[in-house]
Amino acid sequence: MKRIAMISYHTCPLASEEGKETGGMNVYVLELSRELAAMGHDVDMFTRSQDIHNTYVVEIAPRLRLVHLVAGPQAPVSKKEIRPYIPQFIANYHAFCREHAVAHDVIHAHYYLSGLIGLQLQSEKKEKKLPLVLSFHTLALMKNLVARDIGEKEDTGRIDAEMLLVKQAHHIIAASESDKSYLRYLYDASENLVSAIPPGVNTQLFKPMDMNEAKKHIGISEQDKMILFVGRIEPLKGIDMLMYAMKIVTQRNLRLPVCLCIVGGDVSQPKSSWTRTLRSLDAVRQVLHMSTTVNFVGRQKQETLPYFYNACEMVVMPSHYESFGIAALEAMSCGVPVITTNVAGVSSLIDEKHSSLVTSVNNPLLLATQIEALLHHPEKRQEMGCDIRKNVLDLSWKNIARRVSSVYDNLSV
Known part of the structure; x- marks a missing residue:
């Protein structure tokens, strides 16, 4: 077994459990680390x-701890502005290792900023190379391909x-076969470098769980037919297309009590303090006269999300680019059908039998028809949900951790 330095520089792995603004990466780092520790690895997560009130070292489970390192202001800072603080992060990493007499066997870095930290740590190791495993989570070239304006690039x-x-x-872990292909053909990665x-x-x-029980828990009527989106509030998520x-x-089904629930973002502040994307989506909601149909409910804790999934008719993930989509996996595990664009890695889990769950980017007419097909055929929806749950049961974090551990074991430096 190995001692692993799991680096998540720009975002805290515990944020999802605390109800803070998160994406799939927070969940990924925490759950993977938890299972690796359960296998017998010693895992230190660094963020x-x-x-200023963060506990320096948080003991999460046997063999698993989270270390908060000071690097720049102890406050939220845009990930586009924290690269200059990397040297301070590295210095404090070394201070922690000296203080706790720790020497790591492998670095697993998440996102390119963490990768740069891992690269520096690797270069400092003179007597023996420190293996660097990298998970990008998103790729800049692909994000730029779908960016709508210069500010998104x-x-x-x-x-x-x-x-x-x-x-x-030394090795790269891609979330899907499509991302593996992008790394090979756009970034010139050798085939044996990427898993x-x-x-x-x-x-x-x-x-x-029981749908009516779930609806009661989140406070919606049993008669309401809820369509659900869960994720970061970002332009590339395609939420405006879902609203269209x-x-x-609603125009084609005037008597149908249907609503859209958007989970994500911080809506606890006055609208003037909302993010640019959230304000833009609210403007779309007003233009379309859907103030009572589209509900922004903000970010939710992990333990609350199963109620949202089980209360909805379906989850829709209309992303322009998505390396995989953990929210879609969570919904599928609840036995809920997911309509996803064909650019998302999770679409690979949808077999030909249920190909109607795969939609196109920026085609609201097609998406509306697919949503209606599920709304009007509840027995088909239930059958799809059961089939899809079977498809994801093999993707438990325990099974994924075994595969990642195998990558660590086969590293050559």
């Missing part, structure tokens, strides 16, 4: 401290860093 600094990391990492290992899902937490589709559904 940048974003609050990733800069050349990130692209150059990703290119360098592909050349220097396609999908994210996992907590099948004990995310499981089917919902407008079409």
Whole structure:
């Protein structure tokens, strides 16, 4: 067994459990680390401290701890602005290792910023190379391909860093076969450098429950037919396209009590303090006269999400680009059908029998028709949900951790 340094520089793995703004990466790092520790590995997760009240070292489970390292202001800072604090993060990493007499056997870095930290740590190891395993989670070239304006584009600094990391990492874990192909053909990664290992899902937490009980828990009427989106509030998520589709559904089904629930973002503040994307979506909601149909409910804790999944008719993931989609896996594990675009890695789990669950990017008419097909055929929806749950049961975090551990064991430096 190994001692692993799990680096998540820009976002805290515990954020999802605390109800803070998160994406799939937070869940990925925490759940993977938890299972690796249960296998017998010693796992130290390192993240940048974003609050002066953060506990320095958090003991999460046997063999698993989270370390908050000071790097720049102990406050939330955009990930596009924290690269200059990397040297301080590295210095404090070394201070922790000296203080606790720790020497790591492998670095697993998440996102390109963490990768740069891992690269520096690797280069400092003179007597024996420290293996660097890298999970990008998203790729700058693919994000730029779907960016709608200059403000959404990733800069050349990130692209150059990703290119360098592909050349220097000992192994890369891609979330899907499509991302593996992008790394090979766009980033010139050699085939044996990259493994396609999908994210996992907590099948004990995310499981089917009574729909009416779930609706009662989150406070919606038993008669309401809820369509659900879960994820970060970002332009590439395609939420505006989903809102257009919902407008079409409501216009064509005037007597159907249907609503759209959007889980994600911080809506606890006045609208003037909302993010640019959230304000833009709210403007779309007003233009479409859907104030009572589209509900922004904000971010939710992990233990609350199963109620949202089980209360809905379906989850829709209309992303322009998605390396995989952990929210979709969670919904599938609850036995809920997921309509996803054909650019998302999770679409690979949908077999030909249920191909109607795969939609196209920016085609609200098609998406509306697919939503209606499920709304009007509850028996088909239930059958799909049962089939899809079977497809994801093999993707428990325990099984995924075994595959990642095998990558560590087969590293050559």
